[in-house]
Amino acid sequence: MVAGDIVLTGLMAVLLVGVAALLTRVENWRSYTPLAGGGAVTGDEAAVINREKPAGIIRWLTTVDHKDIGLLYGVYAVIAFAVGGIMAMLIRLQLVTPAGAILGNNAYNSILTSHGITMLFLFGTPIIAAFANYFIPLLIGADDMAFPRINAIAFWLLPPAALLIWAGFFLAPVTENMIEPARTAWTMYTPLSVEQANPGVDLMLLGLHLSGVAATMGAINFIATIFTERNEEVNWANLDIFSWTILTQSALILFAFPLLGSAIVMLLLDRNLSTTFFAVEGGGPLLWQHLFWFFGHPEVYILVLPPMGLVSLILPKFSGRKLFGFKFVVYSTLAIGVLSFGVWAHHMFSTGMDPRLRASFMAVSLAIAIPSAVKTFNWITTMWNGRLRLTTPMLFCIGFVSNFIIGGVTGVFLASIPVDLILHDTYYVVGHFHYIVMGAIGFAAFAGIYYWFPIFTGRMYQRTLGKAHFWFSMVGTNITFFAMLALGYLGMPRRYATYEFDGAIAPLTQVSTFHQAATVGAVILFIGQLFFVWNIVQSWLEGPKVEDGDPWNLERDGMLDREFQWFDEQLEAEAPEKDPSLLADGGEEEQDDS
Amino acid sequence: MAEEPGLSDQYPTASPWPLFVALGLALSEIGVFVGLFPVAVFGLILFGGSIAGILTESGYVERPWPTLLGVGVVLIVLAAAFAVWQVPVADIALSNVGTGPLLTRLVAVAAAGTVMIAMGGVASIMEQTAA
Ligand code: HEM
Numbered sequence: 274m275v276a277g278d279i280v281l282t283g284l285m286a287v288l289l290v291g292v293a294a295l296l297t298r299v300e301n302w303r304s305y306t307p308l309a310g311g312g313a314v315t316g317d318e319a320a321v322i323n324r325e326k327p328a329g330i331i332r333w334l335t336t337v338d339h340k341d342i343g344l345l346y347g348v349y350a351v352i353a354f355a356v357g358g359i360m361a362m363l364i365r366l367q368l369v370t371p372a373g374a375i376l377g378n379n380a381y382n383s384i385l386t387s388h389g390i391t392m393l394f395l396f397g398t399p400i401i402a403a404f405a406n407y408f409i410p411l412l413i414g415a416d417d418m419a420f421p422r423i424n425a426i427a428f429w430l431l432p433p434a435a436l437l438i439w440a441g442f443f444l445a446p447v448t449e450n451m452i453e454p455a456r457t458a459w460t461m462y463t464p465l466s467v468e469q470a471n472p473g474v475d476l477m478l479l480g481l482h483l484s485g486v487a488a489t490m491g492a493i494n495f496i497a498t499i500f501t502e503r504n505e506e507v508n509w510a511n512l513d514i515f516s517w518t519i520l521t522q523s524a525l526i527l528f529a530f531p532l533l534g535s536a537i538v539m540l541l542l543d544r545n546l547s548t549t550f551f552a553v554e555g556g557g558p559l560l561w562q563h564l565f566w567f568f569g570h571p572e573v574y575i576l577v578l579p580p581m582g583l584v585s586l587i588l589p590k591f592s593g594r595k596l597f598g599f600k601f602v603v604y605s606t607l608a609i610g611v612l613s614f615g616v617w618a619h620h621m622f623s624t625g626m627d628p629r630l631r632a633s634f635m636a637v638s639l640a641i642a643i644p645s646a647v648k649t650f651n652w653i654t655t656m657w658n659g660r661l662r663l664t665t666p667m668l669f670c671i672g673f674v675s676n677f678i679i680g681g682v683t684g685v686f687l688a689s690i691p692v693d694l695i696l697h698d699t700y701y702v703v704g705h706f707h708y709i710v711m712g713a714i715g716f717a718a719f720a721g722i723y724y725w726f727p728i729f730t731g732r733m734y735q736r737t738l739g740k741a742h743f744w745f746s747m748v749g750t751n752i753t754f755f756a757m758l759a760l761g762y763l764g765m766p767r768r769y770a771t772y773e774f775d776g777a778i779a780p781l782t783q784v785s786t787f788h789q790a791a792t793v794g795a796v797i798l799f800i801g802q803l804f805f806v807w808n809i810v811q812s813w814l815e816g817p818k819v820e821d822g823d824p825w826n827l828e829r830d831g832m833l834d835r836e837f838q839w840f841d842e843q844l845e846a847e848a849p850e851k852d853p854s855l856l857a858d859g860g861e862e863e864q865d866d867s
Numbered sequence: 868m869a870e871e872p873g874l875s876d877q878y879p880t881a882s883p884w885p886l887f888v889a890l891g892l893a894l895s896e897i898g899v900f901v902g903l904f905p906v907a908v909f910g911l912i913l914f915g916g917s918i919a920g921i922l923t924e925s926g927y928v929e930r931p932w933p934t935l936l937g938v939g940v941v942l943i944v945l946a947a948a949f950a951v952w953q954v955p956v957a958d959i960a961l962s963n964v965g966t967g968p969l970l971t972r973l974v975a976v977a978a979a980g981t982v983m984i985a986m987g988g989v990a991s992i993m994e995q996t997a998a
């Protein structure tokens with residue numbers, strides 16, 4: 274122990290000295306000139322500066338430019354998606370046979386836990402932040418975010434968060450399983466999560482806490498940006514729909530994440546300093562469930578509202594019509610935002626809570642389906658009689674609507690107490706929320722990536738690969754998660770590494786068949802994602818350069834938004850220096866550079 | 868700007884501090900909650916130092932040292948308050964550091980605070996006498 278402490282002290286001292294040395298090298302602390310409000314320098318000072326950013330890796334480590342940070346978030350989220358996706362494949366492979374094909378119980382539970390947390394906190398929230406960072410300032414005509422440095426801090430909290438959340442996997446082999454991956458499931462229910470002595474759980478909780486701090490900082494920044502940084506042409510009446518959903522999402526984050534953070538700290542104190550917040554003799558184990566779901570239900574809307582905004586923004590562009598009932602889409606967003614704080618106990622119907630309370634939570638849960646349906650009808654009506662162009666982003670939008678309908682309708686069934694008492698903790702619930710988290714949120718993210726690919730790469734993706742990606746994803750998602758709905762009806766409980774039950778729980782033959790179907794679907798889905806990665810990487814490196822500031826031909830319908838106008842200006846500013854012959858009066862081509 | 872400009876003066880959209888604020892916060896949390904004394908101390912110093920740096924760089928304060936000193940004071944006050952509130956008076960003794968889970972953590976926080984006060988104080992004085 275003492276030797277360990279000395280090593281650790283040495284390590285930390287070296288680190289600190291290194292940081293200090295680095296900082297003195299790159300920064301001259303005496304040269305600081307006060308600038309108002311912490312914003313980026315503009316005006317006369319900018320004039321003497323010839324380049325915006327340093328070169329190479331330093332640029333990415335020190336950037337406070339919202340577009341760079343957006344890209345960092347995007348890359349981070351896609352990597353997390355790959356990690357979470359590989360974990361999902363392991364889960365599906367395990368379940369092809371009733372006895373479990375590849376993993377032991379402990380490994381299965383570790384991977385299940387990490388899969389959920391990775392997808393929700395390291396993929397879902399960051400991929401939304403990626404779009405919001407890159408495009409909100411462009412859409413509202415702002416120079417940057419309101420607090421560019423806080424923006425960067427929020428991003429840089431995420432890599433340590435990921436390392437902590439996955440820490441058990443790295444540390445188990447080197448510590449002889451003293452520190453193992455957490456096996457609490459993403460809901461971390463007490464008393465289980467207090468009793469697991471494994472320090473890996475503490476590390477995972479700390480990682481979650483950091484990711485929550487990051488999300489909260491980001492949310493404050495978006496609220497401040499949307500309120501104060503709009504250019505004078507943008508007012509509340511013509512604010513775009515994506516910004517509205519980000520604004521609402523940020524408000525939800527502001528109320529939900531600090532609560533999760535506090536609950537996590539309480540859990541950590543229970544684990545390490547023998548407090549009794551969630552002990553039977555203290556607050557009781559159910560307290561955790563209330564606190565967790567008071568965060569947890571808004572969290573699902575934190576994850577789904579901005580994707581809804583993306584679809585509301587993109588789908589009209591390829592329907593040749595403005596978004597139908599724009600105002601009502603905004604109102605329904607706000608309504609969902611408010612209602613989402615009044616439904617949390619629908620995750621706890623089977624805990625033996627007061628039946629009168631339970632009924633009121635059921636009522637609000639059913640009510641929240643109304644604004645969700647308003648949106649769905651508005652998307653459908655937008656497409657109705659439209660001039661549809663089935664580009665890849667449009668296909669993903671349509672897939673979103675289709676999957677969201679199934680995900681939403683199954684949710685309404687679960688919100689009904691008698692139905693939930695039967696289906697709770699079965700694969701039906703897993704099917705329900707995966708239709709939304711994969712089928713809707715994932716699809717909207719893909720739609721956004723393809724739609725804006727020309728802007729953030731300056732190149733075009735390969736259309737055929739894009740369509741293959743869509744069809745594999747659509748077919749795979751529906752096979753996998755529809756099979757899960759069926760498994761739930763058959764009575765297959767969730768979170769089991771094996772399913773060799775006796776026939777009274779669930780009919781084994783059918784259960785195996787549907788599990789195998791789900792795995793086949795997952796393989797199809799996985800292949801689709803290989804097309805995606807290949808397409809993005811190759812097109813980014815060598816796709817055809819986009820020369821037109823309006824690659825989607827939106828001008829024709831009067832739907833060219835500010836971000837593509839910005840892109841157009843950007844292209845025009847670059848064009849002459851790259852290729853002199855593009856000058857308006859350039860005349861003949863230069864002979865020597867052909 | 869008579870002197871060599873630093874990175875964040877040369878480039879309007881760059882700052883070295885956010886990365887270290889984040890790293891500092893992460894290390895502090897690990898150190899304090901997992902109970903790793905050295906990690907807690909160094910993490911907090913890095914965190915406080917980066918806060919002082921980023922506030923100075925963005926012009927909210929003129930010099931970093933008073934901020935560093937201030938963060939140090941806040942940490943010591945916090946640690947002391949927790950100690951008075953949660954640790955039995957009889958147990959507050961140097962010989963008990965390393966045994967009580969809470970006391971050890973509080974001492975780590977206070978140690979970080981002390982270092983920051985010392986660094987901030989010394990640097991302030993040096994700067995004023997040099998100028
Ligand atoms: C149309 C409105 C919706 C209703 C009425 C609804 C209802 C429900 C209910 C009652 C449950 C609890 C089932 C149980 O554990 O027995 C549930 C679970 C869940 N829902 Fe929904 N839902 C809706 C939309 C959504 C959306 C939009 C998302 C995601 C963005 C989502 C994500 C989830 C998740 C993640 C769970 C499972 C949590 C867990 O136990 O691990 N739901 N839903």
Ligand SMILES: [Cu+2]
Nearest residue numbers: 570617619620
């Ligand atoms: Cu819910």
